Every structure is written in structure tokens, then in C-alpha cells.
Amino acid sequence: MTANQFSCEGIELSLFRYPKQQESNLQAWDAADEHLIKHMLDTEQKSVNTAIINDSFGALQCGLSAIDASWPLCVETDAKTSLLGAELNLEANQLVSDNIQRFHSRELLPDDLSLVLMKLPKNLSYFAHQLQRLSQVLPAGTQVLIAAKAKTINKSILSLIEKNLGSAQASLTWKKTRVITCIADGNKRQLPQAVNWPVDELSLNISNLSNVFAANKLDIGARIMLDNLPEGEFNTVIDLGCGNGILGLRAGQLYPQASIHFVDDSEMAVASSRHNWQLNGFSAEKAQFHWDDCLTHLEPELVADLVLCNPPFHQGEAITDHIAWQMFVDARKRLAPGGMLQVVGNRHLAYHVKLKRLFNNCKTVASNGKFVILQAIK
Ligand SMILES: C[S@@+](CC[C@H](N)C(=O)[O-])C[C@H]1O[C@@H](n2cnc3c(N)ncnc32)[C@H](O)[C@@H]1O
Structure with missing residues (x-):
């Protein structure tokens, strides 16, 4: 398998970092992306209106679009390179992006989301801000799945999620990663001041x-x-x-x-x-x-x-x-x-x-x- 070949539970993709020509053999995805896609397949998740947040180079967008090309996706990113990388990877895998709506990190997300997939960002103030943004639009009971390296998930991350969005519980470890399931409580939090x-x-x-x-x-x-x-x-x-x-x-x-x-x-x-x-x-x-x-x-x-x-x-x-x-x-x-x-x-x-x-x-x-x-x- 080359550094660009993503293979998880029958989903095969070619994924590149952005820009494509980098003198490194770093991958465009990680095991936390695989964990989320595996979770979608294991739970036979239906293709409901789904937000994807912090998808570095589009592995999650490509993965869900490969499961169902019409899966309605709202993608939020703060990084232009991540937006450009995702577009490049969708194209490289002949996945059309008609199912995808894009939002930057300050735009209000739609209020008809039924599921959210997130990667935990390094910057926890930004993470709290993202959860508060979600709290403004998610109806009570909406499932938010947050994937990260197991070693970065601890009690204070779970409390931060509970404080800003709703109850949170971490899965067992798989490939050194865990998926936290948060259930939005429907209470709107204030957005932070600059x-x-x-x-x-x-x-x-x-x-x-x-x-x-x-x-x-x-x-x-x-x-x-x-x-x-x-x-x-x-x-x-x-x-x-x-x-x-x-x-x-x-x-x-x-x-x-x-x-x-x-x-x-x-x-x-x-x-x-x-x-x-x-x-x-x-x-x-x-x-x-x-x-x-x-x-x-x-x-x-x-x-x-x-x-x-x-x-x-x-x-x-x-x-x-x-x-x-x-x-x-x-x-x-x-x-x-x-x-x-x-x-x-x-x-x-x-x-x-x-x-x-x-x-x-x-x-x-x-x-x-x-x-x-x-x-x-x-
Ligand atoms: C070391 S900080 C410098 C920020 C500011 N100029 C200062 O001196 O405090 C580097 C900045 O480069 C930005 N950056 C990272 N990758 C970039 C890219 N591909 N194109 C444009 N800016 C990028 C980061 O978001 C960050 O704001």
C-alpha cells in the first residue's frame, strides 16, 4: 500500500495532502478518520444531513461520498488549504461534490443537521468555539461524533464538550483512536468574544x-x-x-x-x-x-x-x-x-x-x- 492509498472496510480512495507536491511521505488522513468511517459502516448509518468539521484534506467527505454519492454534507473549515485539498481529493476519486455545501468557520451552519462528524482540533479554545457554534443550531438529541487519538482524550476534554454542547462518552480504543459520542442538549451557548x-x-x-x-x-x-x-x-x-x-x-x-x-x-x-x-x-x-x-x-x-x-x-x-x-x-x-x-x-x-x-x-x-x-x- 502506498502513502496515498486509503483502505478501510472496503472503501478504497487515493488521498493527497494539499498542496499535492510535498517532499514528505505524510498521509492525508489518520486513523481517527478511519475510525469515523468504520463507525458509519458498523452502525449502518443512513445518509442523513451531516456536518463534517475539521476534515484536514477531505478524507471524511470522500469516505461518506464513496458510501453514498448523494449523502448531503455541510462541510465547515477555517483553512483554505483544507478546502482546496478536499476538492482535489474528491476530483481525484471521481466523486462529484454536488452533495456538498461549504461553510467557513464564522458562517452560521444550517439548523436541519441530523448528524455531525468532527476531528478534534489541536487548539482547544477553537474547539470550544466550534461546539458553541453547533449549540446554536443543533436540536436536542442530535448526535455529534468527535474522533481523536486516544491519548488526547481525557476527562477535561469530555467536560469541555459537556459544558459547551451536551453529554459525552468515549468509545473503546481502536487503532489508538477513540470516538466520543456527544448528544446535543439543545441549549444555545453564547459565542466567545475575541x-x-x-x-x-x-x-x-x-x-x-x-x-x-x-x-x-x-x-x-x-x-x-x-x-x-x-x-x-x-x-x-x-x-x-x-x-x-x-x-x-x-x-x-x-x-x-x-x-x-x-x-x-x-x-x-x-x-x-x-x-x-x-x-x-x-x-x-x-x-x-x-x-x-x-x-x-x-x-x-x-x-x-x-x-x-x-x-x-x-x-x-x-x-x-x-x-x-x-x-x-x-x-x-x-x-x-x-x-x-x-x-x-x-x-x-x-x-x-x-x-x-x-x-x-x-x-x-x-x-x-x-x-x-x-x-x-x-
Ligand atoms: C507564525 S504565524 C505568523 C502570524 C503573524 N504574521 C505574526 O507574525 O504574528 C504563521 C501564519 O501563517 C498562516 N499560514 C499557514 N499556512 C498558510 C498558507 N498555506 N498560506 C497562507 N498562510 C498560511 C497561519 O495561519 C498563521 O497565521
Whole structure:
């Protein structure tokens, strides 16, 4: 069996991570996905109106569509890469997606759901938020199945589910995973407020939705980047992997004539950046906000003279540098000749090797024990 061949209880699929060309043999699904699909088959679950939440690259959407091509699915995701990955995998398996309605992580889900399948996310504040969102639409008695590695399921996870949605009971372990069955109690919970904190030294206020990086304080990498932003006249700046938008906000202060483009894979990050731009009194015409995988779908004519980037070094649970690489490649494509990419990274990630390979130059402009700030010119 290859790393792309999913095989579970007679369901055979070819599943790829997104983007497809990754130098890794990581799988696009895990045993918790298999456990949920096995549970659907063992219980002879009928194809009722079903929500799927946190389906990394579409294994659950493909699995249920393979069981019944007309299974009505409402899919919720915060990650653009997960949406694109699922579409790619449905197509790769000749599964039509006419049965699928898509929602991002802030859209109200429909109120006629009969079943919910969920993967437990790493970020538990986000998980609580997702349960609260479900509590607003699920009738009492609706079954919510939450799958995860057995070692991550404990009493406090079960209490968190009970507090935010309804009673919860974990299954026996299968392939080191368990499925929690929650029964919605029909009581609507309030949605959480964004977390707000000031960056006093820059006179900025930051507001973070639950799935946004740097939940309640400035990231230390971002701080050293902020202390070392380049001087110059920049007209078009991209904050690539913007999170709450802190780098782009500072660019808005330093280069008031510039248009700033905020880009992130997380829809909540894009929403927080947009909110923070307004919150800090910047002019609406000077910023654009893009929910995208790196710079893949930005308008072709967009050319930048500065890209700021604090790249991620993991995708979901997997530690990987392929996103950083794709960010650098995309930044180079978008820069005008003479344009600059400025990156902050953990010293041990050795981003200078990648930048030299791509740009044929790379200057270290600042460093401390842990982080380096690198500049490459196109
Ligand atoms: C280390 S955080 C930096 C956030 C913010 N710029 C800061 O400095 O605090 C990396 C950001 O990259 C985003 N990201 C991850 N994969 C991405 C992708 N494929 N395309 C765009 N953004 C991505 C994450 O959602 C996260 O917000």
C-alpha cells in the first residue's frame, strides 16, 4: 500500500495532502478518520444531513461520498488549504461534490443537521468555539461524533464538550483512536468574544478570534520583526501569513502611502486582520484581505515591492517547511525587480539556505539567540 492509498472496510480512495507536491511521505488522513468511517459502516448509518468539521484534506467527505454519492454534507473549515485539498481529493476519486455545501468557520451552519462528524482540533479554545457554534443550531438529541487519538482524550476534554454542547462518552480504543459520542442538549451557548490586547509601544490594539495565531500576546518572532522593519518608500506591501495582521498594521504606520495586502490560510486570521485594520483607524481603501493558500489566487497583476513573512513551520500536527518554501517562491514571483522579501524565523530552521537558493542573495539584518531576520532582494 502506498502513502496515498486509503483502505478501510472496503472503501478504497487515493488521498493527497494539499498542496499535492510535498517532499514528505505524510498521509492525508489518520486513523481517527478511519475510525469515523468504520463507525458509519458498523452502525449502518443512513445518509442523513451531516456536518463534517475539521476534515484536514477531505478524507471524511470522500469516505461518506464513496458510501453514498448523494449523502448531503455541510462541510465547515477555517483553512483554505483544507478546502482546496478536499476538492482535489474528491476530483481525484471521481466523486462529484454536488452533495456538498461549504461553510467557513464564522458562517452560521444550517439548523436541519441530523448528524455531525468532527476531528478534534489541536487548539482547544477553537474547539470550544466550534461546539458553541453547533449549540446554536443543533436540536436536542442530535448526535455529534468527535474522533481523536486516544491519548488526547481525557476527562477535561469530555467536560469541555459537556459544558459547551451536551453529554459525552468515549468509545473503546481502536487503532489508538477513540470516538466520543456527544448528544446535543439543545441549549444555545453564547459565542466567545475575541481576545483583545494592546501593543502599547506601537499604540496598536489587537483582537484575535479563537483560531488565530498568537492568541493573547505578541509572538516573539513577530516582535523582533517589528523592531527591524526596513526603511524606505514602499507602495505595495504583502503581509504573507498575516495572523492577526500585526506586521501589516505596523507597515500601515511606517509606510502610510502603501497599499497593504493581508493574506492567510485561516479565515479567522483574515477576519481578525480586517477587524484590526479598522479598529486601529486605518483607511479602508489602503488594505485588501485575502483568504488564500500563500499567494496562489491573488489577482495576477498584483506586484509588490515588499513582502513581510513570519512563516509557519507546521501544517496541522505535522512539522514541515514546505509552506515556508511555497511562501518564499510565491513572494519572489510577486515582487517587482528590486523588491524585498523580509522573513523572520527560528535560527535552526535555516531559511537563509532557501532564500539564497531562490534569490541568489540573503542578508541577515538582525538576530538574537533564537531568531534571525533575513532580507532577500529580487
Ligand atoms: C507564525 S504565524 C505568523 C502570524 C503573524 N504574521 C505574526 O507574525 O504574528 C504563521 C501564519 O501563517 C498562516 N499560514 C499557514 N499556512 C498558510 C498558507 N498555506 N498560506 C497562507 N498562510 C498560511 C497561519 O495561519 C498563521 O497565521
